[in-house]
Amino acid sequence: MCGIIGYTGPLEAPKILLEGLSALEYRGYDSAGIALCMEDSKICLAKKTGKVKNLEEYCKKMISGSAHSGIGHTRWATHGGVTDVNAHPHRAGKVVLIHNGIIENYHALTDRFHLQDRLISQTDSEVAAQTLNELYTGDPLEAIRSLIGLLEGSYSFCIMFEDQPGVIYAIRNISPLVAASTPSGSMLASDLTALIPYTRQYFVVPEQHIVKLTPYKVHVYNLDDTFSKDYPEIMTVNWNMDAAMKNGFPHFMLKEIHEQPEAMRNTILPRVSKGLPCFSDDGIPDHIFENCDQVQIIACGTAMYAGMVARAIMQPVLRIPITVSIASEFRYEEPLIDEKSLVIIISQSGETIDTLAALRLAQKCGSTTLAVVNVKGSTIARESDYVLYTHAGPEIAVASTKAYSVQLAALYMVSCRMALVRKKYTKEQAANFLGELLDVIPAMENVIAQKEHIRDVASHIIQSPDVFFIGRGLDYAFSLEGALKLKEISYIHSEAYAAGELKHGTIALISDQVPVIAIATQQHVYSKTISNIREVKARGAYIILLVKENAVVDENLADLQIRIPDVADHFTVFPIAAALQLIAYYTSLGKHLDVDQPRNLAKSVTVE
Ligand code: F6R
Secondary structure, eight states, X not given: OOEEEEEESSSOHHHHHHHHHHHHGGGOOSEEEEEEEETTSOEEEEEEESOXXXXXXXXXXXXXXXXXXXXXXXXXXXXXXXXXXXXXXXXXXXXXXXXXXXXTTHHHHHHHTTOTTTOOSSOHHHHHHHHHHHHOSSXXXXXXXXXXXXXXXXXXXXXXXXXXXXXXXXXXXXXXXXXXXXTTEEEEESSGGGTTTTOSEEEEOOTTEEEEEETTEEEEEOSSSSBOSSOOOOEEOOSOGGGGSOTTOSSHHHHHHHTHHHHHHHHHGGGEETTEEXXXXXXXXXXXXXXXXXXXXEEOHHHHHHHHHHHHHHHHHHOSOEEEEEHHHHTTSOOOOOTTEXXXXXXXXXXXXXXXXXXXXXXXXXXXXXXXXXXTTOHHHHHSSEEEEOOOOOOOSSSOSHHHHHHHHHHHHXXXXXXXXXXXXXXHHHHHHXXXXXXXXXXXXXXXXXXXXXXXXXHTTTTOSEEEEEESTHHHHHHHHHHHHHHHHHOOEEEEEEGGGGGGTGGGGOOTTOEEEEEEOOGGGHHHHHHHHHHHHTTTOEEEEEEETTOOOOTTTOSEEEEXXXXXXXXXXXXXXXXXXXXHHHHHHHTTOOSSSOTTOOSSOOOO
């Protein structure tokens, strides 16, 4: 949440900051702002509510002259409404600061430093700026260290001091930050996407460390008064600029839906050895799969729904308890996990704060942790005992699509490997399972090719205030993700129900023409689901049915159908996911909404 960028070097800073903010905008888009160190060493601020485009227009009018260093921010509001004053950067005396995270003790700091009359915004971030100004006596490192000693909460800050022209300081505690020293200058950002036009080499700022950017060097300090002993490991970006561009697609979401077959191949194929799933190149030993007596899966949102599908695949085969928990709940429970538990953490960004806290709790309980993560070098990836990287490339649209499919692909492979090492599968059964997993790739391509038909289907729900999704077993787990996708980008109230549960209350909401998206791909509960569809049809529902190609369906049952290729029942999630993503996409598009940056959301949830 919130995008941060800082630059100092020979190039014109406003261009770099504004382009960087556009690349980071998916992290938050309530308002944006920059601070520039001008030729006379004075720091000039420009901030505006709304998208980075507004800020760009504003800067054209307001900023004249040249600047070679500065900081920029896109905000996802936590404390204080969406106003120009609450936008970052915040100025306090010689200090100008931007912040990602939450300062939990900002009231106490306000009282302690008697800041009440000086604050002009309603933000916790301005309290941090004012406190830092109180502590600043000419030595930035000393003042920042003193500030850190006083703060409670999660934060990364990027700071300029008016009497230190051309120098930028940053500090990180939990909230992500990457930095790079490049021939075009020194830069840092909350996310790599802002840096890749200038460099492929970067490092992750270690937690509880301060970085100092001068035009040609990035210094790293720990919180004692010394240089950090070990300079952080320099990493190389493994995707190119194209991956973070729309490349002819009208939206990132549509592009990312189309990228799924390739992302699936990239995630699965490097882990196939002699026709079997194998994680030796990932450094994941078999004993973690052999020795556990339960699996606890933890994640948020879409990643959690991927976990629910994985549970339904794993438990019947492994015959051990598999539990799925919402990270924000798990971290405040007293979980029943111990040294014999394998805890699987799922996160696209690898930075979701609740998921990270759950990981740390699992480690405290002595459990073995395995993270399924997309972003290389992210905090969750670095802190877990083992990491299984998904290779989806950057996911820019706020609504997760390709990350969900590859999380599932990785989890299906884990399930298969576990079944093999625990002797629940023979080699032949494991090879067949893997073969069926690979078969889903053309099935997804088939569904994506049906996009015009799905666009037509979506046109039938655009006007509806409510949409219900129903299914049984695995189909119910898919429905949950379908409903989330639709609500987050179309703002239509959409809910998923286990089809058999409807008549225990929810069916009261079904009336004439209410759309019900029914998923019926699981043979063992197919006839039961069909009966449930009839129950809502009898009450006037408008039925959109998702079934396999070869299903025989009574012609009066459904108003519209989407047919997916005939893959094995356990694997239908992949083509179904593509269909549900396209329904959500075309509904949002039909309503002329901001598909990639829906209201109130942000891509990476780094506050509780
Ligand atoms: C929905 C969506 C979110 C994320 C959730 C977890 O489309 O993207 O529900 O899945 O915020 O994020 P990660 O996977 O980054 O931990």
